[in-house]
Amino acid sequence: MKKNQTISKQIWQFFCSARLAVYTLVLLALTSIIGTIVLQNGAEEEYIKFYGHGWYNLIKTFNFDDMYHAWWFLGLLVILCINIIVCSIERLSSTWKIIFPKKITFNPDRFRKLKNLETITVNRTTPDLTLEFEKLLSKTVGHVSKEETGNSALLYAEKGRWTRIGVYIVHTSLLLLLLGALIGSLFGFKANLNLDEGKSSDEAILIDSKNPVKLGFSIQCNDFNVKFYDTGAPEEFRSNLTILEDGKETLTQDILVNHPLRYKGINIFQSTYGSAPPDSISLEIIRQEDKMALIKNVKIGEEIQLSDEETLFMIEEFLPHFDFNGNDLGQAFVGRIVEKDGKSFQIGLPLKFPTFDKMRKGTFAFVIKGAEQKHYTGLHITKDPGIWYVYAGFFLMIIGCWITFFMAHESYFVEIETAGEMSSTISISATSNRNSHGLRLKIRKMRHIIKG
Amino acid sequence: MNSSFLLSSTTFIYALASVFYIGSFAFKKQILSKAGFVVLVIGFLDNTAGIIMRWVESYQMGYGHAPFSNMYESLIFFSWTVAVLYIFVEFKYKESIIGVFVSPLIFLAIAYASFDPNTSSKISPLLPALKSNWLIAHVITCFLGYAGFAVAFGFSIMYFVKPRNPQSESMFAKLPSWELIDELTYQMVVFGFLFLTIGIITGAVWANSAWGKYWTWDPKETWSLITWLIYAIFMHLRIIRGWSGKSLAYISIIGFVAVLFTYFGVNYLLSGLHSYA
Ligand code: HEM
Numbered sequence: 001m002k003k004n005q006t007i008s009k010q011i012w013q014f015f016c017s018a019r020l021a022v023y024t025l026v027l028l029a030l031t032s033i034i035g036t037i038v039l040q041n042g043a044e045e046e047y048i049k050f051y052g053h054g055w056y057n058l059i060k061t062f063n064f065d066d067m068y069h070a071w072w073f074l075g076l077l078v079i080l081c082i083n084i085i086v087c088s089i090e091r092l093s094s095t096w097k098i099i100f101p102k103k104i105t106f107n108p109d110r111f112r113k114l115k116n117l118e119t120i121t122v123n124r125t126t127p128d129l130t131l132e133f134e135k136l137l138s139k140t141v142g143h144v145s146k147e148e149t150g151n152s153a154l155l156y157a158e159k160g161r162w163t164r165i166g167v168y169i170v171h172t173s174l175l176l177l178l179l180g181a182l183i184g185s186l187f188g189f190k191a192n193l194n195l196d197e198g199k200s201s202d203e204a205i206l207i208d209s210k211n212p213v214k215l216g217f218s219i220q221c222n223d224f225n226v227k228f229y230d231t232g233a234p235e236e237f238r239s240n241l242t243i244l245e246d247g248k249e250t251l252t253q254d255i256l257v258n259h260p261l262r263y264k265g266i267n268i269f270q271s272t273y274g275s276a277p278p279d280s281i282s283l284e285i286i287r288q289e290d291k292m293a294l295i296k297n298v299k300i301g302e303e304i305q306l307s308d309e310e311t312l313f314m315i316e317e318f319l320p321h322f323d324f325n326g327n328d329l330g331q332a333f334v335g336r337i338v339e340k341d342g343k344s345f346q347i348g349l350p351l352k353f354p355t356f357d358k359m360r361k362g363t364f365a366f367v368i369k370g371a372e373q374k375h376y377t378g379l380h381i382t383k384d385p386g387i388w389y390v391y392a393g394f395f396l397m398i399i400g401c402w403i404t405f406f407m408a409h410e411s412y413f414v415e416i417e418t419a420g421e422m423s424s425t426i427s428i429s430a431t432s433n434r435n436s437h438g439l440r441l442k443i444r445k446m447r448h449i450i451k452g
Numbered sequence: 453m454n455s456s457f458l459l460s461s462t463t464f465i466y467a468l469a470s471v472f473y474i475g476s477f478a479f480k481k482q483i484l485s486k487a488g489f490v491v492l493v494i495g496f497l498d499n500t501a502g503i504i505m506r507w508v509e510s511y512q513m514g515y516g517h518a519p520f521s522n523m524y525e526s527l528i529f530f531s532w533t534v535a536v537l538y539i540f541v542e543f544k545y546k547e548s549i550i551g552v553f554v555s556p557l558i559f560l561a562i563a564y565a566s567f568d569p570n571t572s573s574k575i576s577p578l579l580p581a582l583k584s585n586w587l588i589a590h591v592i593t594c595f596l597g598y599a600g601f602a603v604a605f606g607f608s609i610m611y612f613v614k615p616r617n618p619q620s621e622s623m624f625a626k627l628p629s630w631e632l633i634d635e636l637t638y639q640m641v642v643f644g645f646l647f648l649t650i651g652i653i654t655g656a657v658w659a660n661s662a663w664g665k666y667w668t669w670d671p672k673e674t675w676s677l678i679t680w681l682i683y684a685i686f687m688h689l690r691i692i693r694g695w696s697g698k699s700l701a702y703i704s705i706i707g708f709v710a711v712l713f714t715y716f717g718v719n720y721l722l723s724g725l726h727s728y729a
Contacts, residue, residue: 018692022685029681036671036718068669181667190665258584258662269664382664390666394653401649405642437635 015079015086024080031076035067081178084171092168098409099161104145106156110431111413116440117429118447126153126418129426129450133414136449141412151418158411164433166407169400173393180389188384189213195221196276196376200244204381215266215381218244222252224273224375237270239377265383272378277318278371281333281349285313286358286365295369300333306364310340313364322350329353335366408434412446426450455509458502459528463566465495466531466559473551480626485548489539492555496535499562503532520591523719527565529591533599534558537643541603541636547628550636553606586658594651594676598711600644601683605708607637608701634696637704645683652676675714682707 005013014020039046042065047056063070111117122129130146130153137144141157148154191204191213200220203212223240236256243251243263255261261268280299286292287307298304303314315335322332332350347366350356354368415427428446432439472488475481506519506528519525538554541547614627627633655673656666667673686703689695695703 018688022688022693025681025685025688029678029685032674032678032681035669036674040669258658260661260664267664269662271663380664384664387660387666391657394656398646398650398653401646405646435635435639437632 012086015082016090017083018087020079021083021087024076024083028076028080031067031073034064038064038067040068041066077178081175084175088168088171095164095168099164101161104158106145106411106413108154108413108415111411111429112415112427114413114429114431116436116443117427118443119425119427120447120451121419121423121425122451123423125422126151126416126424129416129424130155132450133416133426136446137412137414140446141410153416155414155416156411158409160407160409163403163407164409166400166403169396170404171400173396173400175393176389176396177393180386180391180393183386183389184384185386188382188386191381192271193219193379193381194274194376195219195379197221197224197374198279200242204379216264217250219268219379220244221377224377226273226375237273237377239270239273239379241268265385267382267384269380269382270377271380274376274378276374276376277320277331278374279318281315281371282369283349284367284369286367288361288363288365308363311364312338313366314338316346322348324348324350329356333368333371337362337364408432410439412443455502455505458498458505459562460566462495462498462502462531463559463562465491465498466535466555466562469495469551470555470559473548473555477549477552482548485551488551488555489542489548492535492551492558493539495558496532496539499528499532499535503528518588520588520595524565526591526595527561529595530598530602531558531562531565533595534561534602537596537599537603537640541640545628545632545636547632549626550607550610550628553609554603557602557606584658584662586654586661590651590654590658593647593654597644597646597648597651598715600640600642600647601679601704601708601711604637604640604644604704607633607640608704608708611698611701630697634700637701638690641683641686641704641707645680645687648676648680648683652680672714672718675710675718679707679710679714682710 038059039050044056047059047065051059059065062072067073130148133155134144134146137155137157142159144155144157146153146155190207192207193201193204195201198221200218202216202218203214205211206213220242221239222242225236225238227235227238229235238254238256240252240254241261242249243261251261251263253261255268255270257270260270280297282295282297284293284295285306292307294307296304298313298315300315300318303312305311306313313335315333317334319332319334320330322329322334329348329350330352332348335347335349336344337347338344347357347360347362349366349368351368351371355365357366410430410432412430413428417425417427419425426447428443430439430443469488469492472484472491476484476486476488503519506525510517510519520529534554535558538551538558542551610624610627610633613624614630614633615625618625628636652673655676659668660666682703686700686707689703690700
C-alpha cells in the first residue's frame with residue numbers, strides 16, 4: 001500500500017480485494033461448523049454439565065451457544081456484504097464498457113494466434129463459402145460483420161455480451177437474501193399458539209421472549225383431527241380455523257402441515273397438537289339401594305338433580321393429575337355432591353378407573369361411561385415482511401448462476417482465402433469468457449458442417 | 453419382478469461395470485472400457501426401472517410417495533444421478549478412461565444402501581411434513597448437486613495419479629490432458645453448485661411452507677451451507693485468484709468430504725430435523 005493514500009482510499013482498497021472475499025468465505029465456512037457441534041440455545045445447566053465451567057465461560061464469551069446471531073458472526077456477514085458492494089462497484093464500470101461498447105471492433109491478428117484455430121482446405125470457391133458461413137454464423141451466433149477483399153473474406157460474429165452481468169446478479173441476490181433476513185428479524189415475529197377446540201385467541205406467545213403478541217384478529221379453532229397410518233405413525237394433522245375480525249367471521253379454512261393459512265401478512269402453520277381437557281362427561285348414575293341406573297351427560301359447571309329429587313350433583317373441574325392418598329391417578333373430573341341437609345363433599349372420577357366411585361359406597365355411585373377427548377392444535381404463527389426479498393434473492397441467485405455458468409460471451413472469427421482454382425482455405429477460431437473446451441467442440445462442429 | 457430384485461441386480465451390474473473399467477485400465481485394453489460403458493448403461497436402466505417400480509409399489513401399498521424419503525432410497529437415487537451424469541460426460545467428451553474414477557463411486561453408493569444394516573429398504577409411510585412437492589424438488593436437486601461433486605471428486609483424483617512426464621510408461625499415462633481434466637472438474641463443480649444452490653433454496657421454500665421458517669441453522673442445513681461455501685471458494689480461487697490443477701483439486705476433495713459429512717456424518721453424529729437424506 002502506498003504511503004500517500006488516504007485512509008478512506010485504503011479502506012476502499014481493503015474491501016475491494018478479492019482475497020478478502022476468499023478469506024471471509026473460508027472463515028464463514030469454518031466457524032459455521034462450531035454451531036453444528038456445540039448445542040445451540042440450551043440452558044446454562046446443560047452446558048455446565050456437558051463442558052464444565054471453564055469451557056462454559058469460553059462459550060459464553062464468544063456466544064457459541066447462539067453463534068449464528070453472535071456479533072462476530074454477523075460481523076463476518078457484514079464484511080462479506082461490504083466486500084461484494086465495493087468489489088462490484090469497482091468492476092462494474094469496466095464490465096459496463098464491455099457490455100455496451102461504443103463500437104464493436106475486432107482484431108484479426110488476435111484470432112489468428114488463438115490456440116483453438118482450426119484450418120482446413122476444401123474444394124470450393126471463396127464467395128460460395130463466405131455465403132455459407134455467413135448463414136451459419138448468423139443462425140448459430142448472431143449478427144455477422146464482414147470484410148471482403150479480392151480473394152479473401154473475414155467474418156466476425158458474437159453473442160452474449162450481456163451474460164457478463166450474470167455474476168453481478170449472483171452477488172446482488174446474496175445482498176437481497178441477507179437484507180430480507182435482516183428485515184424479517186427486525187420487523188417480523190415468530191410465535192406459538194395452543195388453541196383448544198372451540199376456543200379462540202387474538203394473541204400468540206413469542207418464541208424468543210415468551211411475551212404475548214397481538215395478531216390484530218382472532219383465530220378460532222373449530223376442529224382438530226389427526227389421522228394415523230396402520231403402523232401408528234401420524235399421517236395427517238388437520239385444523240379447521242376461522243378468522244374473526246371484530247367478532248365477525250371473515251375466513252374459514254382447513255390447515256395442514258405444508259398448507260398454512262396466510263392472512264394479512266401473518267402465516268398460520270400447523271405445528272403440533274395435544275390433548276385438551278374434555279369439557280363434559282357421560283356418567284352412569286346408580287342409586288345404590290335399588291340399583292336403578294340412568295345415564296347422563298354432564299358439562300363442567302352444570303348442576304343436575306339426582307333421582308331422589310333432593311341431592312344435587314355438579315362437575316366442578318377437570319384435573320390432569322388427580323391425587324388420591326398420594327397416588328397420581330391421572331386425568332380425572334372432580335364432582336361435588338350437595339345433600340338435602342346442605343352437607344356437601346367432593347368426589348373424584350378418574351378416567352382410567354371408570355368404576356372408581358363405587359368404592360365410596362355412597363347413596364349414588366358414578367360410573368364413567370365416556371368423556372369426549374378434546375384436542376388442542378399447536379399453531380406456529382409468523383410474520384415475515386422480509387420474505388419477498390428472500391424469495392427474490394432465491395430467484396435471482398438461480399437465474400444469475402444459470403447465466404454465469406451456462407451462457408457466455410463468445411466471438412467467432414472465420415477467415416476464408418482462395419487457395420487455388422476451385423479450393424479455399426478456411427480458418428476458424430473463437431474466444432469466450434468461459435469454457436474453452438466447449439468452444440473448441442463448437443468450432444470442430446462448425447468445421448464438420450462445412451466439410452459436409 | 454419387484455423393485456428390490458431390480459435394485460440388488462443393479463448393484464451387481466454396477467460392480468461389473470467397475471471391474472471392466474478398472475480392468476481396461478490395468479491391462480490397457482480400450483475394448484474393456486467400451487464394455488464397461490455398455491454395462492454401466494445397462495445398470496443405469498436397471499436402476500431406473502427399480503426406482504420406478506418402487507414408486508409404483510409405494511402406491512400399491514397405499515402410501516403413495518416418490519421414492520426419495522429415506523436413506524436407502526436416497527442412496528439408490530444418488531447412484532442413479534452419478535450414473536446419469538457420468539454417462540452424459542463420457543458420451544459428450546468420449547473419454548472412457550475416466551470411468552475408472554467414477555464407476556466405483558456409483559457402485560459403492562448403491563452397495564452401501566443394500567448392505568448397511570442401519571439403512572432399511574422397507575417402504576414406509578411419510579410423515580405429514582414430508583408430503584410436499586417442494587420436498588421432491590429439494591431431494592432431486594440436492595442429489596444432482598451431490599452427483600456433480602462426486603464426479604468432480606472422481607476427476608480430481610486424476611491430478612494425483614497422472615504422471616507429469618508424458619513419456620511415462622505408467623498405466624495412468626493415458627489419462628486425458630491436464631487441460632481437459634481441469635475443464636471437466638470445473639464443469640462438474642459448476643453443475644453441482646447450481647443444483648446444490650437450487651436444492652438449498654427449494655429446501656428453504658419447503659421449510660417455510662411447512663414450518664414458517666426458511667432457515668433454522670439446523671446441522672444438516674448448516675452443513676449443506678458449508679459445502680456450498682467451499683465450492684464458492686473453489687470458484688473464486690479459480691476465477692479471481694487464478695488457481696488451477698492440484699491445488700484446486702484439494703479444494704474439490706475437501707468439498708466432497710463436506711458433501712459426505714452432510715449426507716452421512718450429520719445423520720450419525722449430529723442431531724437435527726432431517727431424519728434422512
Ligand atoms: C457466498 C458468497 C458468494 C457467492 C455464492 C459467490 C458466487 C460467485 C459465483 C458463482 C461466481 C462465478 C464464478 C465462476 O464464474 O466460476 C463469482 C465470481 C466472482 N465473485 Fe463471488 N460470490 C460470493 C462472494 C463474493 C464476494 C464477497 C466477493 C467480493 C469481492 C466476490 C467477488 C467475485 C468476483 C470478483 C468474481 C469474478 C467475476 C468475474 O468473472 O469477473 N464474490 N462469485
